[in-house]
Amino acid sequence: MRKQDPLVERVLVIKLIGGDKEAFSTIFSAYYRDLVMFALSFTRERDTAEEIVQETFFKLWEDHESLKIDFSVKSYLLKSIQNRCIDLFRHKKIRQIHLEEVKNNSVLFEYNTDNYILRSELEDQIKKSLLLIPPDCAEAFRMNRNDGYKYQEIAEKLNVSVRTVENRISKALHLLQEHLKDYLN
Amino acid sequence: MLNNEEADIDLIIAKYLAGETDSEEEATLVSWVESSESNKQYYDQLRNIWEVASSKVNPVTININENLTKVLEKISKRSMSSNFWIYWKRIAAVLLVPLLLGNILWFYISYKKGPASSEPNYNETYAAFGTRTAIKLADGSSVWLNSGSSLKYPDRFKGREREVYLKGEAYFEVESNPVLPFIVKTSSLAVRATGTKFNVSDYTDDMNSSVTLVSGKVFINGPDETATGNPVSELFPSQRLILSKQTGELSIVKEDVNEYISWKDGKLIFRNKPLSYVIKKISQVFNVDIELQGNTLQDYRYRATFEDESLTEILKLLKVSSPIDYIEVKRNPLPDGTFEKKKIIIFPDGSPSY
Numbered sequence: 001m002r003k004q005d006p007l008v009e010r011v012l013v014i015k016l017i018g019g020d021k022e023a024f025s026t027i028f029s030a031y032y033r034d035l036v037m038f039a040l041s042f043t044r045e046r047d048t049a050e051e052i053v054q055e056t057f058f059k060l061w062e063d064h065e066s067l068k069i070d071f072s073v074k075s076y077l078l079k080s081i082q083n084r085c086i087d088l089f090r091h092k093k094i095r096q097i098h099l100e101e102v103k104n105n106s107v108l109f110e111y112n113t114d115n116y117i118l119r120s121e122l123e124d125q126i127k128k129s130l131l132l133i134p135p136d137c138a139e140a141f142r143m144n145r146n147d148g149y150k151y152q153e154i155a156e157k158l159n160v161s162v163r164t165v166e167n168r169i170s171k172a173l174h175l176l177q178e179h180l181k182d183y184l185n
Numbered sequence: 186m187l188n189n190e191e192a193d194i195d196l197i198i199a200k201y202l203a204g205e206t207d208s209e210e211e212a213t214l215v216s217w218v219e220s221s222e223s224n225k226q227y228y229d230q231l232r233n234i235w236e237v238a239s240s241k242v243n244p245v246t247i248n249i250n251e252n253l254t255k256v257l258e259k260i261s262k263r264s265m266s267s268n269f270w271i272y273w274k275r276i277a278a279v280l281l282v283p284l285l286l287g288n289i290l291w292f293y294i295s296y297k298k299g300p301a302s303s304e305p306n307y308n309e310t311y312a313a314f315g316t317r318t319a320i321k322l323a324d325g326s327s328v329w330l331n332s333g334s335s336l337k338y339p340d341r342f343k344g345r346e347r348e349v350y351l352k353g354e355a356y357f358e359v360e361s362n363p364v365l366p367f368i369v370k371t372s373s374l375a376v377r378a379t380g381t382k383f384n385v386s387d388y389t390d391d392m393n394s395s396v397t398l399v400s401g402k403v404f405i406n407g408p409d410e411t412a413t414g415n416p417v418s419e420l421f422p423s424q425r426l427i428l429s430k431q432t433g434e435l436s437i438v439k440e441d442v443n444e445y446i447s448w449k450d451g452k453l454i455f456r457n458k459p460l461s462y463v464i465k466k467i468s469q470v471f472n473v474d475i476e477l478q479g480n481t482l483q484d485y486r487y488r489a490t491f492e493d494e495s496l497t498e499i500l501k502l503l504k505v506s507s508p509i510d511y512i513e514v515k516r517n518p519l520p521d522g523t524f525e526k527k528k529i530i531i532f533p534d535g536s537p538s539y
Binding site for chain 1: 191192195196198199200201202203205211214215218219225226227228229230231232233234235236237238239240241242244247249250252253255256257259260263
């Protein structure tokens with residue numbers, strides 16, 4: 001359901017309210033991967049992420065009778081998943097680091113989900129934009145995001161200072177945002 | 186060009202997202218993000234890009250269908266148990282059962298049905314060829330299985346329907362329960378009843394399946410229809426519905442229903458039935474292949490009642506009452522040591538070929 005036609009989504013919601021399992025399955029199939037990827041940005045554990053997304057869909061079905069017609073599936077799902085992830089860290093105290101993050105920096109931890117762009121909608125745009133920014137910035141950015149290298153490791157591999165890596169990656173991020181500005185708003 | 190402050194914030198955001206900030210930088214970032222809505226939005230956008238650009242998990246490896254099935258199963262399990270509750274709540278509301286009585290009732294039910302959380306087990310009963318079997322179901326309903334048929338049924342009924350699966354032919358006497366419809370599913374149709382007596386026949390090798398109603402009322406649906414779907418057809422007593430499995434054509438006729446349910450008492454009743462139908466029935470009951478030679482015999486009609494006669498006796502009776510003769514083909518051994526199905530050939534009396 002990339003860039004889901006609002007009319008199609010409206011019809012699906014009306015069917016869902018009426019208890020149509022096929023509409024439910026369509027919504028599930030359209031959003032499942034993107035939502036697992038979204039949950040992964042909080043939990044970093046795949047099983048937990050999938051579990052949270054499945055629980056959210058289960059709840060969506062349980063609530064189907066009380067949904068409003070102008071209901072936004074995407075925003076409901078994103079919000080509930082985010083809340084579940086936050087609850088998980090608050091209650092289970094799985095990772096001390098994350099717990100601290102949530103406590104002290106909740107503003108950094110919580111997305112305004114209304115503006116979040118799903119992976120399937122944004123991925124291609126990012127790939128294209130990466131070709132348009134200075135290659136050394138794109139390279140450092142990829143080494144961190146794709147290959148998982150720390151700043152220090154990137155500095156060693158590229159034979160530059162850590163400060164240079166910091167500059168390149170933050171510049172890459174800034175330029176990507178400029179390229180994608182229209183898309184993100 | 187970026188101005189210095191912007192560049193500094195970008196640097197801290199990137200470092201924070203990469204998990205490389207110290208606490209001083211984090212504090213700077215938090216106050217910057219909190220200072221305006223547009224700062225928060227900018228930070229959210231960078232984070233969105235940052236997360237999406239990561240390929241720790243390849244989305245293609247996330248299995249949609251498998252997990253959809255998982256969630257749907259969880260949903261249907263849940264709805265079965267909640268319907269169970271709604272059902273009992275309704276009864277309690279209607280009868281205004283006092284709390285104590287309700288407790289006793291509940292205790293009795295849980296005692297009778299076992300733990301509410303466990304799922305019912307399915308049994309499957311077969312009636313071997315040449316035999317009939319009677320089954321008493323958990324709800325008190327009775328089922329007679331005809332020769333070569335099987336019935337799959339739960340050891341107790343849970344949820345909002347009583348559902349059983351039939352291959353072949355069976356006669357049902359269903360205990361009345363208007364809120365819990367009884368459903369018989371075969372490969373070609375589904376019969377919904379509340380408290381009735383009816384016969385369902387759907388042998389795999391038959392061209393037609395049929396439902397015969399003795400008393401009460403039944404609704405007929407396609408095999409995939411749920412109990413709540415609009416019925417394709419309904420039957421009244423003494424009516425018989427015949428479904429052509431090839432064309433899907435339905436016909437309803439009024440008949441002497443005894444003819445179609447007499448098998449349960451060991452009787453084979455034929456009322457003005459062509460020989461082709463008679464031998465089909467006989468071959469099902471006795472598990473033999475009967476071949477009919479010559480077109481002239483096909484439509485020869487019979488009126489007969491057989492009760493506990495053997496195959497040989499039946500064939501002899503057919504022979505003396507009509508212009509036919511028959512031979513039994515010698516059975517050949519099969520490679521696994523068993524013998525092939527008994528075969529009988531029926532041909533016009535006095536035919537020179539035999």
